[in-house]
Amino acid sequence: MNGKRVQTGRYFMMGNVACAEGALAAGCEFSAGYPITPATEVANRLAERLPQVGGAFFQMEDEISAIAAVVGASWAGKKSMTVTSGPGISLMLENIGFAIGVETPCVIVNVQRGAPTTGMPTVGVQGDMVQAKRGSHGDYEIIALCPSSPQEMFDHTVIAFNYAERYRTPVFILSDAFVGHMREEVVIPEPEKIKTEYRKIPEPGTDPQKIKGFLDEDVAPMPIFGRGFKAHVTSSCHDEYGKRNLIDISALDNFIRKLSNKILKHKEEITLIERDYEGAEIVLVSYGAVARAAAMAAAQGRKEGIPVGTLRLITVWPFPGEEIEKMARGAKHVIVLENNLGQIYPYIKAEAAHDAEVSFLPPRLVGEIQDPEDILRKIREVSK
Amino acid sequence: MSELVHPLHRFIRPSVKYSTFCPGCGDGTVTQAILRAIDGLGMNLDDFVFVSGIGCAAWIPSPFFNADVLHTTHGRPIAFAFGIKMGLPDKKVMVVSGDGDLVAIGGNHLIQNARRNIEMVVLCINNGIYGMTGGQAAPTTPMGIRTTTTPYGTVENIFNISRLVMAAGASFVACWTAAHPKQLTNSIKKAIQKKGFAFIEVFSQCPIQFGRKTGVGSAVQMLEDYKKRSISPKEAAKLSEEELKDRIVVGELVDLEKPEMLEEVKKMKNKARGEVE
Structure with a gap:
């Protein structure tokens, strides 16, 4: 090294x-x-x-x-x-x-x-x-x-x-x-x-009283410490200036919504997905280590002539529901694979079930990744 | 006639128009002591980052002080302050919080950072009660006292906070009461200049949640009581543990030179760089 x-x-x-x-x-x-x-x-x-x-x-x-x-x-x-x-x-x-x-x-x-x-x-x-x-x-x-x-x-x-x-x-x-x-x-x-980014910070010398350092859906500049910004940083409900407000419900509503909208507004840029489901009637949805088994099973299924594809979530949160909905419109069956008892499954089902049959395939033992053979068996079963 | 302005008013955040402390609260005295110490040293609030937790005392820096302030979760201000000090080693980091925050829920961070002897000032404002939530017992509420969660009297022994922090390894420990504003101010000055973990416990009267409910009395009565119970370390050394039971040992209890963590971190980084070069 x-x-x-x-x-x-x-x-x-x-x-x-x-x-x-x-x-x-x-x-x-x-x-x-x-x-x-x-x-x-x-x-x-x-x-x-x-x-x-x-x-x-x-x-x-x-x-x-x-x-x-x-x-x-x-x-x-x-x-x-x-x-x-x-x-x-x-x-x-x-x-x-x-x-x-x-x-x-x-x-x-x-x-x-x-x-x-x-x-x-x-x-x-x-x-x-x-x-x-x-x-x-x-x-x-x-x-x-x-x-x-x-x-x-x-x-x-x-x-x-x-x-x-x-x-x-x-x-x-x-x-x-x-x-x-x-x-x-x-x-x-x-x-x-390697692309690296650093947070926006206020212009040096800005009047501290004029710094809106919080609650901007387009991300406020961060009044980091040690630069003379005199930042008042409290996790109590606060306004755009960081001023605490514990009496006005509209301030609380603003606090909650702005924080959430800051992420939701930029969901498209945040969402990373691997799509390999063009023309597929059966789509395997998975993420993490399980996606490796899903890709293997899908490749095998296609060799057998079954129109099966995959959608892999890289960004799980914010949940890319629109992407799931779009995928489901062209599918007949969606099989959700996770190494648990079905944690993201309800979120996927809520978006996909309008257009496709949605099922969940856990591993035989939680703590194992699904055996590609088991996934393949499931693919064959739903393709009948 | 020109407007009369308090000499420390320049340290108060312009958006703050009123105090949130109850009438008779000792925290106003502590607020003044902190600001007088900083003023007395010729320092500026931009030399500091203040960190506080949850409770009445945590509201001393947040929002009053016109400085960088982080108002954190319950019990954790010292842990947040650790990261701030590591990131800004040239700034003075001061934690101001209460006994419930620093000694009950946050006790581990207090003793672990005293052990590390990381340079920071920690002011523990001890009112012997949970004031903000309406007078519940704390690990500092004397045995037998009735509070809202101990309607038949507390059944627990209390912490001697200063002794605890001394034993944990802090290089500076002082203890005063709100009846000792000048001595407190001087100790805060020393704590700010100390290369190490500098801890000051301040007994601060809470006439509303402690005095009124426990029958101890008004702010004046509580301050008189503090004065009566206070004893110097020299005098205390002549008394038995039993005789010291209700006394408050006030003064500078420890002032040592010992390895400070940031200095050790600097050496560690040099070593790491040397080994790869």
Whole structure:
């Protein structure tokens, strides 16, 4: 290792390590976390690599303080991230809501494991999919990306930082133990080929009283600390200037709607989808590690002459319902595949069921990825 | 005749038109002590980032201080402050919050960061009660006191907060009451200049939720009570634990030189860079 921020080259690399390298390539300067299987390799790599480029990783007393420190560092102007698994996310949820409420760019990597509760740490399960969207209290929108390979652990981490900075919001990487621990080829491009973004900030010297630093659907400039902006940052209901308002319901309505609309207004730019369903009557919808099995089964099905295709969600949140609806219009059967008991399935069904038959195929055992043979059997069954 | 303006008014956020503290609250005294200390050191509010949690005392910097302020979740201000200080090591980071926030729900962050000895000032305003939610017992409410959640009297021992933070490893610890505004101001000045975790506990009267409900009395009576109970560390050393039970040991309790975390982080980064070069 040469100590450079971007380790350009071709590697045989673990997904979790690729995630850490993606963070560095995106410009991450600060990370805080707490040890947890199966996410530790990300933290270990960041602890080794960040100080080499002037940043640092800190092991905190718990996940609550980890996300708090990340939010604090982001307000200090640093690109920041944390990494954990389901139990850690459960502890972070209150402060994730805080980060959303005061519009803080940061990246949260969840390498999902067997759950509920302490569950089975080394097994990959897509068990926290809805938690990312609905776990913290109140109405809010979140951005979540689902990588399915070590290469995407790198690529999606870079995208996650860019989205976080562009929309001033926490962005989830919803990986799992399979993708995190998988080793495959990872290509890290030249630094100038990696697009990185940084948040808008107010013009230096702007009169602090005139800075509208919050609640703009087109993303307000962030009055980061230490620049004389005299920012009043409170997670209590506030107005565009950051001024607390705890008495006027219309202020609360504005607070909720602006935060949500900031994400929803830009849904099209945020949505990343892989579509391979042209002319298909049967469409397999999946994300993450499961999408690999879906692609394999679809290829096999087509060899057998069955018109089967795939739709893979990369952006799961905000939920790209319009894309599902559009796909379903041309399909007869939609088969949803997830490595859980059907977390995104109801969302997909709500959009697709008007035009197509929608069914759910779980793995034989939760914690296994669907066997392509099982998927193929299901494809043959619905194609009859 | 020109308008009379308080000399510290320039530190108050222009949009703030009134105080949210109850009549007789000690937090106004603490607010003044903080601002007098900063003024006395010839510093500017732009030299600081203030962080607070949830509760009455958290509303001292938010929104009063015309500075960068982060008003955070319950119990977590020190954890947020950790990230801010790491990102802006040249700024002074000051946490102002209450005993329920810093010692009950946030106790772990308090002791862990005292242990780290990261440079920041933490002011713990101890009113011995949850004021904002209507007078519930705190880990600082004396045994036997009736509160809204202990209608038959509290049944728990209390924390001696200053001792706790001393034991955890802070390099500066002081304790005062709202009846000691000058001494408090001087200790805040020292805390701001301290290279390390500088902690100040301030007993602050809450006549509404503590005084009225527990029968301890008005703000004046509570301040008289603080004065009566206060004792210097020197005098306290002559008394037994039993004799000290209801006393408040006031003064600068610890002022040590020891490794500070940001300095250690700097060395660690140099080492990491050296190893790859």
